[in-house]
Amino acid sequence: MNAVQMESQSNREQTARYTAFCGVDMSSDPTKVQSARSPYAPNLISDSGGFPEKRVGWRTLLTIDAPINGLFLASIQKEGEPPKRLHLAHGGTKLYDITDVLHPKVLKEDIHNARSIGFSTCGKFWLLTGREYLVYDGESVKHVSEIATRPVTSIGRDPLGGGQVYDDVNLLSKYRENRFLADGSAKKYQLDTTDLDADAVEITVNGQSLAEGSGFTVDRKSGIVSFTTAPAQPQVAGEDNVFIRFSKTVAGAYEKIAHCTIAALYGSGGDGFVFLSGNPQYPAQDFHSALRDPSYFPDNGYSLIGSEATAVMGYARTGEYLLILKESDEENSTIFLRRCQMDSIGGTQSKTTFPLQAGAAGAGMIAPRAVGHMADEPLFLSQSGVYAVTSNQITAERTVENRSYFVDASLCAQKNLSSAVCTEWNGRFLIAVEGIVYVLDGRQAAVRPTDGQKVYECFYWTNIPAVCFLPQGEELFFGTQDGRICKFNTDILSMDRFNDDGAPIVASWSTKADDDGDFMTYKTLLRRGCGVMIKPYTRSGCTIRLRTEEDFGKDVRSVKTDIFSFDDFDFSRLVFAVNDGPQVIPFSARVRRYVTIQVIVENNAVNEGFGVFGIIRRYRKSKVLRR
Template sequence: MSYDFGSAKRTYQLKVDSFRGVDFASSPVNVASGRSPNAVNLLSDLAGKPIKRTGYELLGTLAARINGIYRLKTNNYEKLVVHSGTKLYEWQMDAAEMFTLLYDGVADKRSMCLQFANKLWFLDGKKFLVCEEKDGELTISKVEDKAYVPTTIIGANPDGTGGVAFEDGNLLGCRLKNSFYVTAENNTDKVFSLDRVGLDETAVKVQVLKSDGTWNDLSENTDFTLDRAKGTVTMKTAPGASPSIGEDNVVIEFGYVSKSGRERINGCEFGMLYGVDGEANRLFVSGNGECGNYDFWSELDDLMYFPESNYAKLGLESSNIMGYSRIGSNMAVHKEDNGQDVTVFLRRGSLDSEDSPIFPIFDGVSGVGAVSRGGFAVFNAEPIFVANEGVYAVTTQDVTGNKYAELRSYYVNPKLLAEADLRECVGIEYNNFFYLAVGGHVYVADGRQKVYEQNASSSSFQYEWYYFDNVPVRVWFERDGRLYFGSADGKIYRFYQANEHSAANNVYYDDTVPIKAVWDTPYFTFGHLGHLKKLTGFWLMLAPYHRSGVNIYYRAKGDLKAARAANADIFDFNDIDFNRFTFNTDDSPMVVATNLPLRRFMQVQFRFENEKAEAFGFYGFEVQYILQGRYRKI
């Protein structure tokens, strides 16, 4: 006698062990198997596997929002400066009195600082400041008070005729020098006419060259009188002809009423060091709301001298300059998009036929304008910026060499562009990642993972992206390989590094809040869209940590169902928790299996979650299932 029990149903497997980042741009049904339509607080390790990010610790608190954190570093010392509200503080991280007030009266908005010539140069749109170290102490001054005083004319006759234009006036200052050459023909002249009228009330300095080659300082009212309205100086005694043939013998320094030149520089909010052939030896500034499509630049190696002719008008006044970036030896000047103007201009520093520096402007990119002044960075050797349409890079087309703006944030755009105010975003390049913070969230591009479309040019690719929550960044700061940020409530935080983790120093807290990490898979139909399925097995391989765990969920018919909660601890004498004690000493990856039955489903999604203050990561998962007949419901 024989029995026929029928043939066993075929068992199918799905294995996923290659992972990417998030994909917020596609339906969860269409997301690639190694990406996630919803992942929070996970980042890729060196092999591209998802691991929980580290948290951050509170370092200090000030009374007002943090608008900038800066470092002045030389071979001999390092000083930290914090901009909080309307004040600047020195930050001594390990001192009992952590913050020392340096200056009160800056603008309460995000600022910018650049280091040059062992000084910090501070731009906030209110007053251009310089911070320097003297005898171990930091001092902050208004640059206008130290501005270079140019000599605008040399070899002039006493009546102001003749002479040679020598230096431009200084937009930062309100003082000039005129140099006169008195000859035998006019050696009795007492009245000297300056090249400005309307002198201000500051002191006028007059020097006369003596026969021994030294200069004699004259005194107002005793040695000369002034007509400030007319711009004339009348000597009590004629200085006579120059004692040295061909050498000027009268120099007059005076102040004059500026026609807003000084405020043009003081009103600038950002800048970049740039010069001929891309050298970082001049300061270019912009961001003044009164002349938003203008920028200005300093003299060579002198950030206290902005010659009056050193300015450019870029495009229409309806589109403000938003920031600068560097493309090789060129400068890219980014503007807002007004629908009709060029949005990225290129500037090239060179020397003309007379070896004078010139900075001509060329049209670069049209159509994609910057929306945030805080979103600029150089990432993977390409300048990137944030537009209303997402994160873009300025690239060079392979064949023609023309410049284009290429989208780099396709996978996160739906969530990124839904943020309340993209103008407030701030970005930083750190450890080959680009961190873009807005609204308490951080969008992270992985510079090691690029995705190219088939037959696309080498400049057309997307980065893999990750997403963090509960990170209240207002400004970023990097120091000695560590990432810091300041918040809107006056706090300064520093991200932990994974190798700092121990039982006594848990790095998986955001200040005092355990980090919750989530990875949702796409919905899987397993290539059998028209069949009902039965799940017969599921296995998840976890990365080995001394303390870890996972909650596994299924979502098959709309509801999220808990399938398995498991700890994945390794015994460690230095980290014993008797509430979850283990004798396991195997430090190889741990596989967690679930046996929760799941029948007659069309598609299924899995969630891996860890909500405790502990490490978490995974290497892959496997699904086993059988088919249960065709779906026939109409």
């Protein structure tokens, strides 16, 4: 091939096409990004066909005390009545009922001002603030200790002691009951503990109530009750007939539960037990309640989860197991599997136990509010990205796999990653931190370029000041640090849904920094044959910008692409275009001697939709780079 032929081929018109878009790639160099992805595409999400379009905006519904520590859906049910679903918010030092956003109601004041966790079970709503354990029954909010189950710790007890240990001590209640079998002659009855509280002791003998000081006295130091007259034997032989109710406070018992900050429902039919952890005094332990009784936490109902050097950070469900997720630890397991099983303890009696199995080591959780599910995968945030807990179908061995490769470089660089919160919404997993939401699109699985491992297509949104989420079907609410409760505009069908509390949503799609397959050759962009195809909306438009290695971008065309519609009419933007098909926007700009070039399509207007179907660029190669 002679020089003339080479020059002829270098001057031939060539075409770069960008179509079949996926998501962003913020982890590769902008020159190495695949053509279907973008190194810069804020505030976009995939539409039903997989093409990027502008996300909906959000609006403030109401403002309460700051910060918003938690948003909750409470299910309250009284006996014989259908359940009521209420929206509750923990703002500052108050708990609110915000079901009617126009008339929020304060349910309780002077509660701990910190991130909280709540759950509904047994017809009530239960709230942990890190200092208190509260319960709401639809009428009043109380400390759980006020309504906590009072265990019967001994039965069949002789006046001098013995008998059978029955219920465990309840960490949430200072009250206990001992049941005795009177012999008709003994006047002194020894309780199963000493050093009682000063609270009045209550006694029932053969169904008759006695008041302290009238018929008996109490030596609280020794735990001995002395009757004036010996209680008679039971009317039914062998049946306990002396019931003694007393109180004994155990220092730190209530705080073991009240200072927890992580919760999960699990076991015996799905949600029979409450598991709690996150107490900074017991970072590697968790505690479980009695069956279907969140007001009763047995004093021996705790487990040490793996190494004491690493804290439990969260829970997730997978099949029959409850996953317990811990901090990162390169040497010890960071994931444990808990199973619920019934163990026989003799005869027809059985006891529920929760055996533990160590899982994978290495990647661990970094943010206690950043764990959840998408489809059938448990997902959690670690220092190096979002990971899924998976199972080898042959060996059943649990492993962890990264799912957020395409945004990890940005996500993992966030300074306050431990404050991240997450939620699953409309088939997507959202992680919010420092005003940015990183989106893993569960409807678009991809593979990691480096090894072919399954990952998700990703997007990222700016100007989302969420510190907690509450998904409700198609709707998504979030709370902010400054006390606002906000809602995404999914319920608004007009173009008014495209604003963030009145501010514009800046949405862009940028091609990669494309060297057109030859980084040693200068290229020239042609004036004709370049264009962008965008998605039709009744109000839309875009600015097209070109960026090369020599500059930070220059605008080459701005255009409005409205479609005439009486459903969304604006006289200030009067147009007569009625074609509701894709809009093609040609742009004319001659750019000489570039090595790499990016086409950036942007919409930054209030109440305008925006989406990109494709970009075409025509160019010619020219001279080879020289020193």
